[in-house]
Amino acid sequence: MSRPKGPPRLVLKPSDRGRRAVWIIKDGAVRKSTGRLQQDRRGAEEELARYIAEKWAPPEALSARDLLIEEVVTVYLKEHAAHSPFHNTRRFLVYTATSIMEWWKGKTWGQVTGPNCRKYREWRLQRLKANGEQVTEQTVRHELTTLQSALAWYGREYAPLMPVPKLTRPPPTPPKLDYYLTRSEVAGRIRAARRLGYHRIVRLLLIGVYTGTRPGAIRDLRWLPSPTHGWIDLETCIIYRKGTRARDSKKRRTPCRIHARLLRHLRYWRQQDMAAGITHVISYEGERIADNMRRSWLRVRQEASKVTGKSAPLYDGKPDGPHVMRHTAATWMRKKGVPTVEAASYLGMSVETYERVYAHLAPDFQAKAASW
Numbered sequence: 001m002s003r004p005k006g007p008p009r010l011v012l013k014p015s016d017r018g019r020r021a022v023w024i025i026k027d028g029a030v031r032k033s034t035g036r037l038q039q040d041r042r043g044a045e046e047e048l049a050r051y052i053a054e055k056w057a058p059p060e061a062l063s064a065r066d067l068l069i070e071e072v073v074t075v076y077l078k079e080h081a082a083h084s085p086f087h088n089t090r091r092f093l094v095y096t097a098t099s100i101m102e103w104w105k106g107k108t109w110g111q112v113t114g115p116n117c118r119k120y121r122e123w124r125l126q127r128l129k130a131n132g133e134q135v136t137e138q139t140v141r142h143e144l145t146t147l148q149s150a151l152a153w154y155g156r157e158y159a160p161l162m163p164v165p166k167l168t169r170p171p172p173t174p175p176k177l178d179y180y181l182t183r184s185e186v187a188g189r190i191r192a193a194r195r196l197g198y199h200r201i202v203r204l205l206l207i208g209v210y211t212g213t214r215p216g217a218i219r220d221l222r223w224l225p226s227p228t229h230g231w232i233d234l235e236t237c238i239i240y241r242k243g244t245r246a247r248d249s250k251k252r253r254t255p256c257r258i259h260a261r262l263l264r265h266l267r268y269w270r271q272q273d274m275a276a277g278i279t280h281v282i283s284y285e286g287e288r289i290a291d292n293m294r295r296s297w298l299r300v301r302q303e304a305s306k307v308t309g310k311s312a313p314l315y316d317g318k319p320d321g322p323h324v325m326r327h328t329a330a331t332w333m334r335k336k337g338v339p340t341v342e343a344a345s346y347l348g349m350s351v352e353t354y355e356r357v358y359a360h361l362a363p364d365f366q367a368k369a370a371s372w
Helices: 041-055 069-079 087-103 114-125 137-157 183-196 199-211 215-220 260-276 294-308 324-336 340-347 351-361
Strands: 009-013 022-027 030-037 231-233 238-240
Touching: 009 041, 022 041, 030 041, 041 069, 041 087, 069 087, 069 137, 087 114, 087 137, 114 137, 183 199, 183 294, 199 215, 199 260, 199 294, 199 324, 324 340, 324 351, 340 351
Parallel strands: none
Antiparallel strands: 009 022, 022 030, 231 238
């Protein structure tokens, strides 16, 4: 029995006869070069997204029993995701849709049921990610959320009278209540980053813990106003987390005032960068950093542990990543007694989320209730 055909995917074609390694798209018997070199993984993923979007035309059938899931998802990627103003959103939707297209291939709109969602979960949890890690419940949840969004979008655009099925998804991960760095840990990592010459991590750490900005938004920050990216205004002492013309998303990117302890660092960095003609706040050799900087982050984490002689803690069996800076900023503010509404606004977070995750850290947490 022959193996079923897998979804379109990226494969690295090794270097040969003086030619450098390039990414190609493998789709059954089809082999199509992306023209992107090994180090340009992001560009290769964009080419894969275009290939998937152009593979099928929008389906003509409007019957729930006739609509194929792969057709609905393809139209969603082509007409909605491909035009998203947020690059990371486009990449995320293409990534999460790949496994959906593989398992749901041949299934129709009417077959989106609870039992099939649970079967997909079981199948997905037995697979490995591209980096060799085991697929988690939250990965399954993200992928089924993409499918839910595709069905809802298609229903609005092409079949407003068609009932949209509600998918059965794994529950969200409960918040990590102890997921933050102490001030001494942050200082230790800054010293370790300086010893290693990772000045980009020093900037990432200081901006992250003093503003609570997400790592991706920090990497996009510039020194000059931009219509597409966030920027830092040192005259008004405000960090604008999104471009002047960028649309907002579910992840709020509200402006925040620059912390007094961070301001002097930013002024010094800007003077250095402007003299060198660098416009990005976080850069490597003068260029914007495209990856998520996790390897540099983990290297600094290990270096800091060598000095203290203690291993840094693991969270759910994994080391912390750059996103821990946002939790650190929220935790520090809560412990300092910053008013809830002001802290949530500063972080670009809803008041409900801030209360739910960080309320127990306040110095006066339930003080009156415990002394009535």
